[in-house]
Amino acid sequence: MELHPWFHLESIPIYNLLIGIAFVFGILVFQRNAQKKAISEKETDNWVILTGISAIIGFMGGNLWSSLFYPELVGANLFQRLMYAGFSYLPGFITFIVIVFIISKIGKFNTNYLLNETLPSIALTHSIGRVGCALAGCCFGKELESFPYIRFPTREIEILYGIGIFFLFQTRIFENRFLVYLTSYSLLRFFLEFARGDNRGHFLTDFLSPSQEISLILLMISFLYYTYSHLETGKQDKPYKKFHLFPKNICSNKAKLYTWTQFLKDTIHTYRKAEPK
Amino acid sequence: MAKRGTSNVPLIMGIIGAVIQLPGAVCAGACAAGLSSLAETSSKEGTQAADAFMYIGLLAVLLGFVGGIMGKKSPVLSGLLLLGATGMAGINLVTFNFFSMIAVILFLIGAIFAFVQDKKEITE
Numbered sequence: 018m019e020l021h022p023w024f025h026l027e028s029i030p031i032y033n034l035l036i037g038i039a040f041v042f043g044i045l046v047f048q049r050n051a052q053k054k055a056i057s058e059k060e061t062d063n064w065v066i067l068t069g070i071s072a073i074i075g076f077m078g079g080n081l082w083s084s085l086f087y088p089e090l091v092g093a094n095l096f097q098r099l100m101y102a103g104f105s106y107l108p109g110f111i112t113f114i115v116i117v118f119i120i121s122k123i124g125k126f127n128t129n130y131l132l133n134e135t136l137p138s139i140a141l142t143h144s145i146g147r148v149g150c151a152l153a154g155c156c157f158g159k160e161l162e163s164f165p166y167i168r169f170p171t172r173e174i175e176i177l178y179g180i181g182i183f184f185l186f187q188t189r190i191f192e193n194r195f196l197v198y199l200t201s202y203s204l205l206r207f208f209l210e211f212a213r214g215d216n217r218g219h220f221l222t223d224f225l226s227p228s229q230e231i232s233l234i235l236l237m238i239s240f241l242y243y244t245y246s247h248l249e250t251g252k253q254d255k256p257y258k259k260f261h262l263f264p265k266n267i268c269s270n271k272a273k274l275y276t277w278t279q280f281l282k283d284t285i286h287t288y289r290k291a292e293p294k
Numbered sequence: 295m296a297k298r299g300t301s302n303v304p305l306i307m308g309i310i311g312a313v314i315q316l317p318g319a320v321c322a323g324a325c326a327a328g329l330s331s332l333a334e335t336s337s338k339e340g341t342q343a344a345d346a347f348m349y350i351g352l353l354a355v356l357l358g359f360v361g362g363i364m365g366k367k368s369p370v371l372s373g374l375l376l377l378g379a380t381g382m383a384g385i386n387l388v389t390f391n392f393f394s395m396i397a398v399i400l401f402l403i404g405a406i407f408a409f410v411q412d413k414k415e416i417t418e
Contacts, residue, residue: 030317030393037313041306044363058298059416062367069363073356095348099320 019215020154021168035149036104040072042145043138050134050187067124068135071116078116079109086218086227103155106143107206107231113139136194137186144179147172159214169212178205200239203232299369301411307404308362308376311397312355315383318393319351325389347389354382354394358401365408373408376401 044065051061083105084090084098114132121128150156151172158169182201186194210217210229220227323344361375380401386394 030314033313033316034310037310040309040313044305045302058366062298066363066367069359073359099316 019157021157022154023151026152032149032153032155035152036146039142039145039149043142044069046141047135047138050137054134063124064126064131064134067120067126067131068117068138071113071120074116075109075113076104078112079104079106082108082112083218086220087216088219105228106146107228107235110139111231111235133192133194136198137183140179140183140186140198144176144183147175147179151176155215157214158212168214171209171212171214174205174209178202196239196242199235200243203235203239207232207236296416297369297413298416299366299372299408299411299413301365301407303407303411304365304369304372304376304404305362307400307407308358308360308365308372308379311376311379311383311400311404312358312362314393314400315351315355315358315379315386315397318383318386318391318397319348319355321393322351322386322389322391323348325391347386350382351386351394354379354386354397354401357382358397358404361401361408362404365404365411369408369411369413373405376405376408380405 047065047068048061051064080098080103083103084093086105090098117132117135118128120126121131147156156172158171161167161169178201182198186198190197207229210226210232213226217226217228221230225233325347357375358379361372361379364372364375380398383394383397383401387398
């Protein structure tokens with residue numbers, strides 16, 4: 018397997034170590050944010066366990082999905098998958114979100130609030146994880162034509178993006194973080210994929226990489242959500258009720274949310290009223 | 295009234311131990327296969343031994359990780375899980391595995407801290 022690390026640290030499992038450090042920092046940031054927002058310790062502990070378990074399943078999902086992208090790994094055993102498939106970020110992220118959603122519904126947590134508060138930790142974890150990629154040598158860019166031996170800084174761009182969006186989430190963006198992250202990262206990843214120099218695998222099409230295909234799907238989801246949430250503004254017969262998928266200042270089980278179901282009911286109702294008789 | 299832990303050490307040791315044990319588990323599988331071939335056992339037995347050591351190693355990863363994230367919520371359970379992870383990773387030491395040795399030390403430190411950390415009553 019071709020690797021291009023920043024510098025060679027062959028005897029240390031540096032990627033794993035950085036992922037572990039990233040995860041610890043992610044949890045500590047989550048705990049600190051929860052403390053600042055006066056969320057009870059009991060609730061914080063439950064959330065840490067929930068997101069932790071979801072993260073384990075997310076890692077497994079990342080490994081399982083990524084083995085589907087490489088035809089040579091289809092039907093491979095666990096050992097071969099762990100050795101060669103790695104842990105793809107986008108499949109792992111999607112699995113994580115789905116598992117958080119399912120577990121929080123079963124445990125009656127406020128999914129919206131939980132995901133909104135988890136996003137800074139995810140951004141930080143992703144950023145430190147990419148430092149691990151750079152030190153291990155994976156996820157490298159193509160060699161530049163005008164400057165031989167210099168590669169496009171795909172990993173470095175993602176590190177900067179992760180740090181940047183983490184600070185924005187901590188200081189400026191407090192609502193709709195999920196939408197912001199989904200849209201911005203999908204866009205960035207879609208274009209960065211053109212500059213990636215490692216084996217990208219194959220999924221649905223021949224001309225786009227699996228990550229580009231997933232990015233496009235995520236972009237469509239965020240676009241649909243954005244459009245639907247703004248359809249509300251066009252209503253004349255009732256005052257504008259802003260739809261917050263990830264609202265601020267709402268503690269679980271206490272506040273009444275304008276939920277997806279209510280939102281869909283209202284949207285359908287509006288369309289029916291607009292139909293010509 | 296239930297009590298929660300105050301230390302981050304079990305969390306850090308559990309997670310770092312788990313991520314170090316992950317290559318340890320893979321290595322243990324490979325080492326066990328290598329040792330079996332040196333001992334001239336049949337290839338089927340060698341593969342079974344390799345798989346067994348790898349699954350034990352992966353179980354240690356899981357126990358260590360879960361024990362780590364439960365360090366504050368439930369200190370005693372966290373300590374027990376981390377001790378379990380120590381035992382599982384310890385079995386992998388049979389294959390002369392350096393990563394498992396580091397993981398054993400980290401899990402053990404995490405388990406000790408989980409038991410001895412200061413505890414306080416949970417605020418709702």
